[in-house]
Amino acid sequence: MDLPVVEHSKQKRPSLKADPISELIRGSSCQEQALYVLLAATGMRISEALALETKHFINNGRTIMVEQQVEKDTPRIVLHLKTNAAKREIDLHPDIAEYLRKYITGRTGLLFHTANGTPYLHNKLEGRWLTPRLIKMGLEQKGMGWHAFKRFRKTWLRGQRCLEDINNFWMAHRPQTMSELYSHLHEELQLRLDEAERVGYGFVLPASKDVSVVPKSQQKNGAEVAA
Template sequence: MWPKRTKKPQYRLLKVLCASAGLRLGEALRIDIRNMSPDFATVKITQKAWKSQVHDFLKTDSGRREIDLHSSVAAMPKEYIGERKSGLLFCSKTGKPLQQSNILRRTLHPILAELNQPKCGAHAFRRFRLTWLRENAVPKDLEHFCMGHADQEIGDIYSQLENNIKFRKEK
C-alpha cells in the first residue's frame, strides 16, 4: 500500500529536490528563487538554513556549488513558484525558512509509519542520491561535486551499496 500523497506542494518539491539532487535539508531550505536559473534547471547553493536562521556559510567549501536538475524535476519548481520573483523557495507564511524538525514530524515520519518503515532523518535523501550515483558509475569527481563533498571518505560513509543486495548480485 502506498502512502497518501504529500498534500502540500512545497513538501513534495522539497523531498524530490533533496532526493534527486542530494541536497542537505538546510541547503534546500535556504534556496532563494533568485538562485535558480530562468529555466529552473540549475540551482546555486550558497547558504543554509538552521533553526529558522540563515547562515551565509555551508558545511564545507565544496558545498558551494551549482546543481543541475533533470528536466522532469526542473518542471516542479517552475510550477510551484508561479509568478514569484524573489524570496525563499520553501518558507513559512511569514517568509522564514521552514524548520527541519517540523518537516520530519509532519511529513516524512507519518509517511514512513504508513509504509511500516523505520523513522529516518532527512539525510536519507542524500544517502539515496549518493547510492544512485554510485550504482550508475558516475565518475568520482562528479560525485564529489554533486554531493558537495570535500573528500572521498564522506561518500564512502553515506553510500548504501552494501545494503543493495540486488544491485551487488547484478555486478
C-alpha cells in the same frame, strides 16, 4: 587518551529506496511534495534546501547554486555552509527542472517558508511531514530522516556510473585521490548538464497536472508555521 573505535558497519545509515520515495511524492502536495522531489533529485542537505530561493536557479532552471543554509535551531538563513565543498552548483535532469519551474512560477524569495515568511526548522518539519508518512509506510526507524534522501541520491548516482568528479561536486564531497584533486570536470557546465540528464533520478514524478502552485493570495493562509 584512548578513543573508542568507530565501527561504521554498525552505524545506522538507513536509506530510502525508489518506490518509497515515489510514494512519498505521490501522497503529498504543494511545498511538501516539492521538498521531497528536490531532496531526492539533488542530494541537498535539508538545511540547504530550506534556504533555497528562486534567485538560486540559473541556466534556465537546470542548475541550482547552493550558497546558504538555515541554522539548526533558529529560523534564520546564514551564508556559511557545513563545509567548503558545500558551496557548489547542482545540475538537474530536464524533468526535475521543469517540475520545479512550475512549482516556483509566481513565487519570489524562499521556495519553502512558514505563514510568516520565515524559513522552516527542519526538525519541526520532519516531525510534521516526513515522520508520520514513514510510520504509515512502516519505514520509520532510527536515522531514517532527511539524510536518507541524500543517501538515496548518492546510491543512485553510483549505480548509474556517474562520473566520480561530478558526483562528488554535486554531493559536496571533497576530492580524495590525486586524480580527483587535479581534475576540473566540475567546471565543464555542458558536460555536467549532459551527465545530469544521462543519470536520471530514479523515482516517479507526479503528472504535470498534479504540480500544485499556490496562488499568492493563498500562500500565507496555506503555509504552516514552524514552532
